[in-house]
Amino acid sequence: MTTAAWQGVGMVLYWQPQLDAGEHHHSSLQLLMPLGRGGIRGHWRTAGRPVDLRLTCDEVGVVGSDLPHAFAWSGGTQVVSFFLDPRRLASLHGEPSTEDALRRLGPSKLRDPLVRELLRASDEALREDRGPSRIEVETLATVLASRLLRLDGQRHRARSLSGALAPWQVQRVTDFVEAHLEESLGLESLAAVVGLSPSHFSRSFKRETGTTPHQFVLARRLERARELLVTTALPLADIAQRIGVSSQSHFTALFRARFSVTPARFRRAEASPPKRGFTTKRVGTR
Numbered sequence: 001m002t003t004a005a006w007q008g009v010g011m012v013l014y015w016q017p018q019l020d021a022g023e024h025h026h027s028s029l030q031l032l033m034p035l036g037r038g039g040i041r042g043h044w045r046t047a048g049r050p051v052d053l054r055l056t057c058d059e060v061g062v063v064g065s066d067l068p069h070a071f072a073w074s075g076g077t078q079v080v081s082f083f084l085d086p087r088r089l090a091s092l093h094g095e096p097s098t099e100d101a102l103r104r105l106g107p108s109k110l111r112d113p114l115v116r117e118l119l120r121a122s123d124e125a126l127r128e129d130r131g132p133s134r135i136e137v138e139t140l141a142t143v144l145a146s147r148l149l150r151l152d153g154q155r156h157r158a159r160s161l162s163g164a165l166a167p168w169q170v171q172r173v174t175d176f177v178e179a180h181l182e183e184s185l186g187l188e189s190l191a192a193v194v195g196l197s198p199s200h201f202s203r204s205f206k207r208e209t210g211t212t213p214h215q216f217v218l219a220r221r222l223e224r225a226r227e228l229l230v231t232t233a234l235p236l237a238d239i240a241q242r243i244g245v246s247s248q249s250h251f252t253a254l255f256r257a258r259f260s261v262t263p264a265r266f267r268r269a270e271a272s273p274p275k276r277g278f279t280t281k282r283v284g285t286r
Contacts, residue, residue, distance in 0.1 A: 002126045006134045008085030009092075009141045011122040013078065020072040028083040029102055030063040031144065033119045038077025044069035044107050053109060060115050062148070064106030080123040082144060089145045092138060101149055104168040112151060118144050165201075165208040169194040173205070173213075177220050182244050185217050221245065222258050229267045236263050 002013040008028055023043075034040050034057050042053035042061055045068045055061045063069050065086060073079060090099035118140060125132035125140075132140075165173075176193045177185060190213050191201035205213050221243040228239045240251035255263045 002131075004126060004132045004137050005083065006137060008083065008088045010083050010137055011126060011132070011140070012081045012083070013123055013126040014081065015078060017076045018074045019079075021070055023068050023070040025066050025068045026083070027065050028085045029065050029105055029148075030061075031082040031084070031115070031119065032061040032063070032071065033057070033059070033080055033116065034073065035078040035080060035123060036076070038073055040077065040079060041072045042069065043071075053107075055109055058116065059109050059111055060119065062106040062108045062110065065103050067107060069107070080119050080126070082119060082122055082141065084141055084145055089141060092142050093145070098145070098149070101152070102145060105148055105152055110151065112147070114147055115144065115151075118147070165194070165204045170205075170208055174220075177217055181221055181224055182242055184244065187213055190217075218254070219258075222255060225251070225255060225263065226259075226266070229263055230270050239263070 001015060004011055023045075032040060032042075032055065034055055036057060039057070040053075040055040040061065042055065042063075044053070044063065053061060084102065086099040086102035089102055090096055122132075122140060125136060173190055173193050176190070187198045187202060190205075191198045194201065196204065202213055205211075205216070209216060211219070225239055225243050228234055228242065232239075234242070236251065237248040240246075240248050243251070245251040245254065252262055252264075255261075255266070259266065261269070
């Protein structure tokens with residue numbers, strides 16, 4: 001492995017003929033590109049959901065900062081990677097807003113000739129005897145970040161024309177809902193999370209997720225209730241309060257409508273040991 005890095009911004013050339021890195025995360029945005037014919041197998045978790053990925057030599061993987069992920073490759077594949085620290089890049093750009101925009105990037109894979117050529121330039125610089133200088137690394141990082149933000153802006157504009165929300169907007173709303181289930185979550189408060197009007201947000205959210213904001217919030221409340229019923233001994237009235245439902249009776253009605261069982265019966269069923277099966281044996285007569 002050959003590296004050149006300063007203050008969280010740097011490049012790495014992996015020479016290992018085989019690698020299977022366990023799940024990890026880092027504060028920097030990471031770009032990966034396989035060299036030659038070999039590919040990369042990737043896996044990450046976002047919002048608790050696993051996502052699998054495979055990269056070929058004409059594709060670049062974008063791994064978001066602080067995103068749990070793992071990568072593996074074999075068969076003599078070499079990989080060039082670039083780490084872009086959002087805070088450092090914002091400082092190099094001289095624009096504080098750049099940091100938040102870079103933190104929203106990924107996970108994704110892209111096919112962009114300019115990004116591929118910049119990563120190939122990183123590979124060539126690392127193979128030289130003297131290695132790249134700090135100014136070379138930071139210049140490449142700045143150009144890469146600018147290109148990624150430009151591509152991301154193009155995707156956002158395309159989505160705005162189609163009326164759909166961007167993945168980062170859906171994720172931001174999801175995180176907000178999960179953190180505030182006890183509170184009143186009206187359409188206005190959800191729309192404010194992504195800076196949209198309530199009517200625009202409602203249409204865009206349903207177009208992207210297939211469900212209305214109200215239905216989404218209710219589903220998350222009841223899923224949290226199921227978890228609490230199984231993992232705690234809280235009274236039903238307390239669980240209703242924790243998921244933002246006005247009363248135990250209302251909670252029971254909502255739970256039964258969604259899962260076809262009352263909360264109390266669901267809890268008893270989950271707490272009961274499984275019944276042992278039995279078989280009968282036919283006895284013949286002589």
